[in-house]
Amino acid sequence: MKVYTRKGDKGATQVYAKESLRVTKDDILLETYGDIDELNSHIGLLVTLCEGEVPAFLETVQRKLFQAGFAISASSTLTDADVTELEQAIDxxxxxxxxxxxxxxxxxxxxxxxxxxxxxxxxxxxxxxxxLANHHTVPPAVMAYLNRLSDYLYTLAVFLNHQSGISPSEV
Incomplete structure (x- = not known):
């Protein structure tokens, strides 16, 4: 499979929602995909820096982020149980x-x-x-997952420092 299609060189691309859409590359849909993709890449870097059970959990998070993208475009298996899984890890x-x-x-x-x-x-x-939710249907589980994931990532940062004996610098 080729990586390039030669169809997006003029600032538009095709996405697959309920139906196939042609959108400009500055469309909020693509901006959202890009932000989730960037997050997934940063988590990939975080995986390489962590030890123990954390990398496996983070790789699961990466798969869930793909589900969040699928939910925005067409379909997803992301559920409230995935949000609960993050809450339990935080706890x-x-x-x-x-x-x-x-x-x-x-x-x-x-x-x-x-x-x-x-x-x-x-x-x-x-x-x-x-x-994006002002223009397209975004499942509530996606919004909740991203919200709780940021809480998880904050808690993970504090936890990783605590495990290393580093006291947080407080504001």
Missing amino acids: VMTASLPQQTRFVLPGGTPAAAQSHVCRTVCRRAERTTTR
């Missing part, structure tokens, strides 16, 4: 952390810093997906 990490009373500065270990980058890209993907 497990939070149980081992000291109570937090302030915001923390992004940084610490390379893995924690990358988790913060993922969190901010996730928040942007959530914002563009929200804007």
Whole structure:
């Protein structure tokens, strides 16, 4: 299969929603796809920086992000159970952390810093997906998943630093 089609050179491309659509490359639909794709790539980098059970969980998250994209374009298997899975992972990490009373500065270990980058890209993907929902149908599970994923990535950053003995720099 060729990577190039020679059909998008003039600033438009085809996407598959309920029906095939031709849209300009600055369309909110493509912006949303791009933000989710960027998030997925940043999580891929985070996977390379983590150890233990975290990489396997993050690879599952990456697959779910593809499902979020499918939900926006045509169909998806992303469900509320996927959101619950993130909440449970957050709860497990939070149980081992000291109570937090302030915001923390992004940084610490390379893995924690990358988790913060993922969190901010996730928040942007959530914002563009929200804007997209004004023009296209976006399943509620996608919105909830992106929202909870940013919470997970924040908690993961704090957790990774805690595991490494690094106290968070608080604001």
